[in-house]
Amino acid sequence: MTRLEILKTYKLYIGGQFPRTESGRYYPLMDKKGSTIANICLSSRKDARNAVQAARKAFGSWSERTAFNRGQILYRMAEMLEGRREQFITELVAQGNSKTQANKEVDLSVDRMVYYAGWCDKYVQVLSSVNPVASSHFNFSVHEPMGVIGVLAPQDSSLIGLVSAILPAIAGGNTCLVLASEKLPLCAITLAEVLNSSDLPGGVVNILTGIQTELLETFATHMDVNAVWYAGKDKETIKLIREYASSNVKRVLVYDKNWMAADAQDLYLLSDLQEVKTTWHPIENIGGATSSY
Amino acid sequence: MNSKRPVFLPDFIMSPSVDKVGVEERVARFQTRSIKNESKRQGLRMALNMIDLTTLEGKDTPGKVRQMCYKAAHLHDQLPGLPTVAAVCVYPSMVRLAKSELKNSGIKVASVSTAFPSGQAPSEVKIMDTKFAVEEGADEIDMVISRGKFLAGEYSFVFDEIASIKEVCGKARLKVILETGELATLDNVRKASDLAIHAGADFIKTSTGKIQPAATMQVTYTMLMAIRDHFDKTGKMVGMKPAGGISTSKLALHNLVMVKEVLGEAWLTNEWFRFGASSLANDVLMQILKTETGVYQSPEYFSID
Numbered sequence: 001m002t003r004l005e006i007l008k009t010y011k012l013y014i015g016g017q018f019p020r021t022e023s024g025r026y027y028p029l030m031d032k033k034g035s036t037i038a039n040i041c042l043s044s045r046k047d048a049r050n051a052v053q054a055a056r057k058a059f060g061s062w063s064e065r066t067a068f069n070r071g072q073i074l075y076r077m078a079e080m081l082e083g084r085r086e087q088f089i090t091e092l093v094a095q096g097n098s099k100t101q102a103n104k105e106v107d108l109s110v111d112r113m114v115y116y117a118g119w120c121d122k123y124v125q126v127l128s129s130v131n132p133v134a135s136s137h138f139n140f141s142v143h144e145p146m147g148v149i150g151v152l153a154p155q156d157s158s159l160i161g162l163v164s165a166i167l168p169a170i171a172g173g174n175t176c177l178v179l180a181s182e183k184l185p186l187c188a189i190t191l192a193e194v195l196n197s198s199d200l201p202g203g204v205v206n207i208l209t210g211i212q213t214e215l216l217e218t219f220a221t222h223m224d225v226n227a228v229w230y231a232g233k234d235k236e237t238i239k240l241i242r243e244y245a246s247s248n249v250k251r252v253l254v255y256d257k258n259w260m261a262a263d264a265q266d267l268y269l270l271s272d273l274q275e276v277k278t279t280w281h282p283i284e285n286i287g288g289a290t291s292s293y
Numbered sequence: 294m295n296s297k298r299p300v301f302l303p304d305f306i307m308s309p310s311v312d313k314v315g316v317e318e319r320v321a322r323f324q325t326r327s328i329k330n331e332s333k334r335q336g337l338r339m340a341l342n343m344i345d346l347t348t349l350e351g352k353d354t355p356g357k358v359r360q361m362c363y364k365a366a367h368l369h370d371q372l373p374g375l376p377t378v379a380a381v382c383v384y385p386s387m388v389r390l391a392k393s394e395l396k397n398s399g400i401k402v403a404s405v406s407t408a409f410p411s412g413q414a415p416s417e418v419k420i421m422d423t424k425f426a427v428e429e430g431a432d433e434i435d436m437v438i439s440r441g442k443f444l445a446g447e448y449s450f451v452f453d454e455i456a457s458i459k460e461v462c463g464k465a466r467l468k469v470i471l472e473t474g475e476l477a478t479l480d481n482v483r484k485a486s487d488l489a490i491h492a493g494a495d496f497i498k499t500s501t502g503k504i505q506p507a508a509t510m511q512v513t514y515t516m517l518m519a520i521r522d523h524f525d526k527t528g529k530m531v532g533m534k535p536a537g538g539i540s541t542s543k544l545a546l547h548n549l550v551m552v553k554e555v556l557g558e559a560w561l562t563n564e565w566f567r568f569g570a571s572s573l574a575n576d577v578l579m580q581i582l583k584t585e586t587g588v589y590q591s592p593e594y595f596s597i598d
Contacts, residue, residue, distance in 0.1 A: 049589050224591035247588060 010038050010185070012047060012209065013192030015054030016202015021210075022046045029185065037094050040185050043210035048218040051177035051206035055148045056224055058203030063145045063173035071120030074171060077198040078113035081106070084194060088159060091186040095158055108260060109163045115265050116167040123172065127271050131278070138281040143274035145173035146251065147226035150219035152212055152241075154231035154259055158184035161259045162191060165231060166205055168269040176229075177206040179219065185209040212237075220244030220252075227251035227273060231259075305448045308487045309522075311479035311515055320510040323551045333546065334584050340545040341368065341577045342376040343563045344570055345403055345534070348383060348598070349410075349502065358387045361598050362394035369578050369595065372585065378574060379563035380433060384409070385422060388429035403433035403468070407458060410472075410501035412437035416454060423461045434458070435468045437501060438485065440475045448488060455492035468496035468534055473512045474504035482512055486519035496532035502569065507537025513548065517555040530559065536569025542580040545573060571598075 011018040023044035028036045041047075062070075081088070085106045092102035124143055133139040149169045154161030158181060169176045180188030192207045208215070216237065220228050221244045228241055233256040245252045253272050257264045328336065346365045348357060358381075365378045380401035383391050391402045404426035408414035414422075423434055436458050442450045459467050469489040473482050489497050497516055500507035513535045520531045533552065539545055545568060552560050560566050575597075579590040 045589075052589065218589065221587075222589040222591075223594060224589065248591070248594075 007038070010040050010189045010209070012041050012043060012051075013189065013196070013205070013207040014047070014051050014203075015057070015206065016196060018189075018192070018196075019050075022050070031094055032096055038186065040209050043179070043208040043215060045215070045218045047208055047210075048177065048215055049222070051208060052148060052150075052222050052224050054203040054206050055175040055177050058201055059145075059147055059175045062170070062175055062201060062204045065173075067121035067124065070171065070173065071117045073199050074113055074117035074120060074167070077194060077200065078110050078117060080194045080198045081113060081191075082110050084190070085110075087190060088187055091190060092158060095184050095186055097158075105157075105160050105260065109159050112160070112163050112265050113167060116171040116270070119267065119270060120171050123267060123270055126267065127274070133280070136283055138283045139278065140281075141276050141278040143172070143271060144277050146273055146275055147174060148224060149174045149176040149227045149229055149273060150222070150225045151176050151178040151229045152216070152219065152231065153178055153180055153188075155181045155183065155212070157181065157259050159187040159191065161231060162188055164257075164259045164264055164269075165229060167265075169229065169273050170200075170204055172270050172273050174226075174273055175204045175206075177208065177219070177225075179212060179215055180207060180209050182209075182211055216240060217244055220250065221247050223248045225250060227253060229253045229255075229273070231255045231257070303487065303491065305452075305484050305488050308480075308484040311483050313479055313511075316479060316511050316514055320514050320551070323510065323554065324547050326547075326550050328546060328550070330584065334581070336546050336549055337542060337577050337581045337584070338376055339561065340542065340549060340568065341574065341581070342379060343566055344378040344568045344574050344577075345380045345382045345536075346378045346574060347381070347502065347536075347569055347571050349405060353384060353387060355387070355390055357598070358383055358390055359394055362391055362400075364574075364596060364598050365400050366395065366398045368574060369582070372578075372582060375578075375581070379567055382435060382569065385426040385429065385431070388426055388431045392430040401432040402430065403435055404429070404431035405435045405437075405470075405501075407436040407454075409435070409437050409470075410503045412439050412472075413441070416457065419454070420457060420461055423458050427461065427463055427465050431465055433466045433468060433496075434462050435470055435498060437470045437472060438489065440472055443476070443481070443485060443488075448484075451485075452488055452492045455489055455494065459493035466495040466532075467493065468498045468532070469494040470498045470501055470536075471516075472501055472504060473499050473508075473516075474506050479511065479515045482515045483519055486516045487523075490519060490523050490531050494531060496534050496567070498534040498536055498567075498569065500535075500537040500569075502537035505538070508535030508539055508569075510544075510547065510551065514551060514555065517552065521556055524556070530565060532565040532567070533560070534567040534569055539568055539570050540572045540576060542573075542577045545577065 011020050021041040021043050025042035026039045027042050029038050029040050031037050088106045089102040128142045131139040151165045153165045188207050195205050220241045242252050348361050365381050368375050380403045382403040385404050388404045406423040406426045407419035438451050471485045476482050486497050575595045582590050
């Protein structure tokens, strides 16, 4: 007897669960020959709202975790991704990559996770500063996560673009909702399965699939989103995001990079998603020229 | 015993039993109604106007109560034309303060009493507790029933207690809290509702908010049915107040749909229907602002209390 192949339903990833889109809409993803690979959820505004809610709920405990623990979890993600490489390679090939390209992309994704895992308990030391001031104050600046980040992932990449977008956000203690590439969405949901089995608390990363022009407004106007992260160079889109984001003065971060390149990972991608808090602590200059002692 | 007691009293053991599966199916249907934008807009404002803004904690201070009273009258000043909430609900010791903070605002002051939330005190204490709240100026009294006595089958005791509190209330309207989370079955909820209604309750209320589960739709539906049966028989209206656990606008709207379909439009005013809640108000405000601006809101921009 021949066996029927069991195909995966590609759903969304919100709050650590895999719901279907609330709207019930989907779009077929075609391969080069024009046959359907999978049906992909077409997320609605309400899905985005649910994702923001989940991200906000997760923010408190994720940002308060010890830096070391965050690093451990990110490293665990790399381990899980490594173990699933064949699946990602198959998906990348199905979306039009060559086997060699696919192999390279998965390698790089794992390495990038390890790279950011390493930064988790180091970036604060490197970025923070003790500042010289003219009064008797101990003045120091430390970096703190922004909050909930709305990520519009690169359209031209299925896996590495997504990894490059998510990792700097969560390494720094933010939570995020991510809209995957419209044309290359397969790896996004499989990546969600990796995240879900890596001790990453539900809600820290929420992944949606769908059409960018449809969800742009919700991402950028939602009052509970603190920053919008956009990878691309479409001038009209950037202008729209900036306009929408003015509602609650969100940070808008725009990147146009080759995400396969070695320099598409750095500390500044992480620090761009941090706010700087400066503290003025009064001190007595004991023994100094202005001291009363 | 008081000779002025009504001559006819039903045997509460004979209260109709409740078909739990049927209730669940009916309740599920209320949640599938499609509510269009314009109705939603009206429904949200209506829900806001039915809220009893509540603080019932050991740590309540005059400052906290003052703050809450201000919030009751100024829900979100950035959006003009909003209704106020219906009432604030506090402990008896805070009634005088709340009353003076809310004078001329039209917002009522409700006070819990009768050894809230457990109700484990002698009847004299409960009566004194209620008298005190009424004398301090409470417009409404939220009493708890003696669940222990009720579960032990001492219905007359519970009945007499409610009736004696009603007597002390004077002009204040009496809400009777059944604490359905402790009554275990819908049959008991129905029985307790019938009992409270006959003993003189102006409102029946699900819960204290201290016990889970609180105001589930199943429980509220059962109580609404008791109110309807009473109305059909006697023509007298009794109010309903689900309290505890209703923290989202969606749930509030589902409740309004249920009230409309079970009791009719006459009950869709804060004279006959209330929500006991502390966090519902902000969620409703956020939804109202969402319908006005089209933009999803953040709790950060709304005062906590």
